Amino acid sequence: MFRLQTIGRGSLCSGILEQCSSEFTTKTLRHLSSVWKPSRDIEVEGVKSLSTAEASAVMPKDENGRIRDRILTLETMSPLVKAVEYAVRGPIVIKAGEIERELNQGIKKPFTEVIRANIGDAHAMGQKPITFLRQVVALSTFPELLESPSFPEDAKKRARRILQDCGGNSLGSYSASQGLEIIRENIATYLEHRDDGIPADPNNICLTTGASDGIMSILKLLVTGDGLSRTGVMIPIPQYPLYSAAISELGAVQVNYYLDEDNCWALDVSELHRALSSARKYCTPKVLCIINPGNPTGQVQSRKCIEDVIHFAYEEKLFILSDEVYQDNIYSPDCQFHSFKKVLFEMGPEYFNNVELASFHSTSKGYMGECGFRGGFMEVVNMDPDVRTQMIKLLSVRLCPPVSGQVAMDVVVNPPQPGEQSFEQFAKEKKTVLRELARKARLTEEILNSVPGIKCNPVQGAMYAFPRIFIPPKAIQEAKALGMAPDMFYCLQLLEETGICVVPGSGFGQKNGTYHFRMTILPPVEKLKLLLTKVKEFHINFLQQYASSESTSR
């Protein structure tokens, strides 16, 4: 018998119905709404039907008289996979897809379009691709274009060099498992330049299928042991839920350390100590994950803070995973990106000869926003050579990362230089994107902070605001009665009433009793303003709707 899990807890995402249409989804939802007690509140109805665990409870075993003792069922499937949760594409996003379809079918809503502020997908929000990047990838894909006068020579030069390194001069051949050598060399040069001359070895660089793939691969290597000796992985809370999902899938132990919301989401080493000591009672912490600039929290770490973290990892013998995919997304004038590698090397040989570090980058963020290409790379520092061999073996099983994504990565690390034909246009496009983002970061913070009951830390970097929201006790009660996290309840209402899709803080983790949501700052300025105004109005309404004598008397 299935326990009815609540949407706010276990099944926030455990078994989601896909965001895109499938007959199955609609059918199930319809089926569910007929089985569930009719509710007057249509929003709530929609919410309920998103819980898969509930779906399993109501789905008759012998429907259509079919033999239902399947080989692969919810009871017999991998418990590790079942435990995986991923809120960024969770139930709220599925609901958004449903509403979009209803709008297309002409169903009347208090709004005319769904605004998806749930995921850091710049192009989906109208950001234009960087011309030069697309030119190089197009030339590599269809080399006949190398003869076309409408492509600039610097783009052709890069495409030719890449094609020379491809088997049979084709983007369609497998690359080396670590990635094309020439691209790894270019990455190493780029890193040396970024880190003021600190050397980077192409052999320590692996191209990946987006950063997620790299992070997953490194975690796979590290997970071992049973019970008390099981690998613990320290992750920030709030976190990007890839980490918790990967930890669940690998059966590792998630060790939470909390970022300090009152201090602009800064990382505090004494909190790391607290988290580590308490975790050592039940697992063997071996890994420390850092996201800088922060996702979903948008803070940019100071150099001092990074030094402290490195020192801590050194003392406590922790392998550092440094997720630096937002390294180009810095907006606060008093903030600067410091790579973990650079700081590590500046701390002297006792650190840079010892501390094991893997850092990650991607084509999906920065000024490029090329998510669909699934480009990325990781650099490992101080990895045991035998382990590196094992890692390359592991990577070889998946053959190679998509080569077009590798090419996109190459353009990021090898952009047009002053004097090259495309330099000006490239610099202009890049600057425009980053300036817009900075403007939107400020705008978001300002407007959100003008709303009573919303408090937003400065969006120093990355692509998200993660404001804290006050949810009245009456709303919390109602959410709990529905078996839902209060911020999920809030976000679903926001979606139903305004068409705005944001992700509840519970999907990222937050201190008990606090509530947040994550929204991207990516919509075009005018749309973002509209969105923020709507959020403001919604929040004020929500507070009024759920204001009670109890809460006012407090």
Next chain:
Amino acid sequence: MSINGVASQSKVLTIDTLNPSIKKVEYAVRGPIVLRAIEIEKELQEGVKKPFTEVIKANIGDAHAMGQTPITFLRQVIALCIYPELLKDNKFPEDAKKRARRILQACAGGSIGAYSASQGIECIRQDVAHYIERRDGGIPSDPGNIFLSTGASDAIVTILKLLMTGEGNTRTGVMIPIPQYPLYSAALAELNGVQVNYYLDEENCWALDVEELRRSLNAARQHCRPRALCIINPGNPTGQVQSKKCIEDVIRFAAEEKLLLLADEVYQDNIYAQGCKFHSFKKVLFEMGPEYSNTVELVSFHSTSKCYMGECGFRGGYMEVCNMDPEVKQQLIKLVSVRLCPPVPGQAMVDVISTPPVEGEPSYEQFVKEKNAVLASLGEKAHLTEDIFNTVPGIKCNPVQGAMYSFPRIEIPDKAVKEAKAKGLAPDMFYCITLLEETGICIVPGSGFGQREGTYHFRMTILPPVDKLKVLLKKLKEFHIKFTNKYS
């Protein structure tokens, strides 16, 4: 402070503290022999003298690396998607533009740089479903059951992940053919699944024998819980094409024994032998009637990397799930959502393969010509390889009915077996390493795929251009004769 500045700390991650499952993973197709081949290539470039001037990599099914040219229409559509400015270019045919526009319309923001839905772009899944329906003579296919993937490997590993459960005697067992494509053994090692071997019948053109399945299953039930049966058709590395009768037997066996079927059909267009025909597991399943088609759980896999396309680098692929429990399907969707989406250019490639130019469209003739030329050449090379191998005393090669490989059996003299063992090498590894060092030919030893104890093989692709393939086969012949003489 534990800083001492002298001896380095012991590392967090060492070979002793490494995840033991990763240590067990082996993947011969890119294993030690291939690493050595790359070293030799570098030595050649540095001017080191060798008895040969180039390394020929016949280790991997990578058609473009062996000089096969891309299908123009495929690349046109992808280039148009990547750089939509080209939609204004009158050098691109209208049918390519039409497809590119359709794909871009389905991309958020009209950009191939946006994430797609985790399952893949919806209109592409619809195109794939129609493609499968055409292939299977009208048997319906639901786009909701199609999942685009990062090559077929990604999809196979994903399904295996779902299946893994239990401990000790209840741990999931997965039946795989021997010889197999080592992705399967590697994935099972990584996931701690129990590998259950069933042997293909070399004496009978590597046919699959249901009696052998039964033997293997019964033996495995003593120590694990077999829940899935993997089939590779056409076979990799063995090149056999299964008959309809054989597929029916397998399906009946899976139904009786309650096994989920994984049908790896990435070579479905690569059929060379007369009298052989590709039958999809799905089609055969549906033709066996509702008793089977409503119950047998089947997942089949396809890819852009093989067939006439050979577009490995794009990492395009898809799977179709049949009779999957709806709750499990939701879990599958959740699991694939963590990795966000398969590469969109690869998805676009899948779309073009599913909607190739049709008669009357401007690109039709060129497309058909290019496609047929690739397949005809592969057919010729399949025959050539088999014929030449079978002229060598001590080499016996089954017909290469399909796929892209020959997997000949080689006799290795006792003296060579002893020398190999003294060096701690599998005898066929010793053979292949010697071949590489003496001739520059890189092939993969049979031990990397599995083979009956005491037999030795290697896998070689049939992909090099005909002239190069002839040279390669001649060199191999000479080497084998020399090797046999040396160790007899």
